[in-house]
Amino acid sequence: MTLxxxxxxxxxxxxxxxALAGGGSFITLPVLMLTGMDARAANITSTVALxxxxxxxxxxxxxxxxxPPGLPFSALVLISLxxxxxxxxxxxxxxxxxxxxxxPWLVLFATVVFAWGSFFRKAPAPGVALLPPWxxxxxxxxxxxxxxxxxxxxxxxxxxxxxVTGLAVRNAGATKNVLAGxxxxxxxxxxxxxxxxxxxxxxxxxxxxxxxxxxxxxxLRRVNGRALRxxxxxxxxxxxxxxxxxxx
Numbered sequence: 001m002t003l004x005x006x007x008x009x010x011x012x013x014x015x016x017x018x019a020l021a022g023g024g025s026f027i028t029l030p031v032l033m034l035t036g037m038d039a040r041a042a043n044i045t046s047t048v049a050l051x052x053x054x055x056x057x058x059x060x061x062x063x064x065x066x067x068p069p070g071l072p073f074s075a076l077v078l079i080s081l082x083x084x085x086x087x088x089x090x091x092x093x094x095x096x097x098x099x100x101x102x103x104p105w106l107v108l109f110a111t112v113v114f115a116w117g118s119f120f121r122k123a124p125a126p127g128v129a130l131l132p133p134w135x136x137x138x139x140x141x142x143x144x145x146x147x148x149x150x151x152x153x154x155x156x157x158x159x160x161x162x163x164v165t166g167l168a169v170r171n172a173g174a175t176k177n178v179l180a181g182x183x184x185x186x187x188x189x190x191x192x193x194x195x196x197x198x199x200x201x202x203x204x205x206x207x208x209x210x211x212x213x214x215x216x217x218x219x220l221r222r223v224n225g226r227a228l229r230x231x232x233x234x235x236x237x238x239x240x241x242x243x244x245x246x247x248x
Contacts, residue, residue: 087148
């Protein structure tokens with residue numbers, strides 16, 4: 001019972017965290033592992049559980065979504081669908097023992113990306129494209145594959161890629177939310193047939209995260225976003241250390 005209460009609280013936090021600053025999977029992943037899952041099952045279950053709230057965020061901001069010059073939005077959607085599905089298939093084909101060794105490095109990478117995107121990245125001036133259309137397509141494909149495989153930090157990776165194509169930050173943020181929902185839709189469509197999905201945890205996490213996401217959206221202008229990002233980085237560092245310690 002204590003673990004279920006902890007999962008509900010963590011999911012509420014993760015939903016609010018995603019709405020306010022991103023990084024909700026950092027909250028759900030370790031708690032799902034505490035309920036008895038291996039790292040791969042926890043990653044898959046977290047992806048499925050957080051998907052509904054993520055889909056709502058993408059749908060809500062769809063009017064501001066845009067695409068870089070020379071690359072239709074439909075092409076970005078197709079690239080994200082294919083890449084997300086490929087990443088999901090690679091994850092399911094990854095041996096459990098190998099993924100257990102790999103996951104601390106993935107969390108470390110995601111933490112570094114999140115910290116960079118939160119505190120160090122400088123967006124170029126709107127309208128100044130530093131990537132050609134084919135370069136944007138290639139980068140989005142690799143981000144989508146990573147998103148279907150693990151997903152930590154994809155928001156900041158996409159923000160970086162989209163802003164260097166000349167999109168304004170607001171449009172890049174909306175586009176990022178839509179494409180994240182798209183790539184995870186294809187991954188979830190594959191994951192639902194996997195035995196690694198723990199459906200009771202999915203239902204609890206999805207419901208609580210949706211409530212947390214709604215609450216986070218309501219608090220968006222009242223909460224210190226920088227403090228939330230610091231908290232996510234701190235959790236990522238602690239989780240990285242703990243996972244390396246566990247795998248040693």
